Amino acid sequence: MVKMSGRVIVLDKVDLELISALRRDARASLSELAQKLGLSRTTVRARMERLAASGEILGFTVVLKEDVADHPVRGLMMLGIEGRGADRIVRQLNGMPAVQAIHTTNGKWDLVLELGTPSLEALDAVLSQIRRFDGVVTSETNLLLATRKSAKIR
CATH class of the missing domain: 3.30.70.920 (Lrp/AsnC effector binding domain/regulation of amino acid metabolism (RAM) domain)
Structure with a gap:
């Protein structure tokens, strides 16, 4: 659970699968993520934005x-x-x-x-x-x- 503006955001199975996919490859495109997860690009984008807004995802980086x-x-x-x-x-x-x-x-x-x-x-x-x-x-x-x-x- 994540608290966001007084609301509690519950991470469901799809959120956890999305986070797992991003951990494996944070460079994956929305299309690739959507295909792997069996979701639409719009759904993936909305979930990523919600996870970022809630503070669950803090950012993306490159390790050289x-x-x-x-x-x-x-x-x-x-x-x-x-x-x-x-x-x-x-x-x-x-x-x-x-x-x-x-x-x-x-x-x-x-x-x-x-x-x-x-x-x-x-x-x-x-x-x-x-x-x-x-x-x-x-x-x-x-x-x-x-x-x-x-x-x-x-």
């Missing part, structure tokens, strides 16, 4: 090979933070180019970072720098070996 090539070494770093230092640490992390995303969580870890660097040596330097931040008490890092699917803008 060079965008991925800039950071061939990628990893996830989980941080445990002492006390109430998370906001200060997030501010420090925001200034680091290797930190591509910062997520707060409710589990064992306080923050989960997505990191990207040009080499393992650069990643090691970033990890060391972050571990030295005042308030970081524990961390765990996992290298990302391959991406099988990604719907996010990189």
Whole structure:
């Protein structure tokens, strides 16, 4: 369900199939989408416009090979933070180019970072720098070996 101007928009099976088709190929034409889904072009266009207006679809993007090539070494770093230092640490992390995303969580870890660097040596330097931040008490890092699917803008 999506709330839109006080109304609740319910995503039905067709909306979910349309979103799935767009995730597979966001460049597909209205005609191609209509044919795949067994709908008219007008219906596909109207549903896409409604999904965009409701905020369910935030946009479309192009991911270039060079965008991925800039950071061939990628990893996830989980941080445990002492006390109430998370906001200060997030501010420090925001200034680091290797930190591509910062997520707060409710589990064992306080923050989960997505990191990207040009080499393992650069990643090691970033990890060391972050571990030295005042308030970081524990961390765990996992290298990302391959991406099988990604719907996010990189």
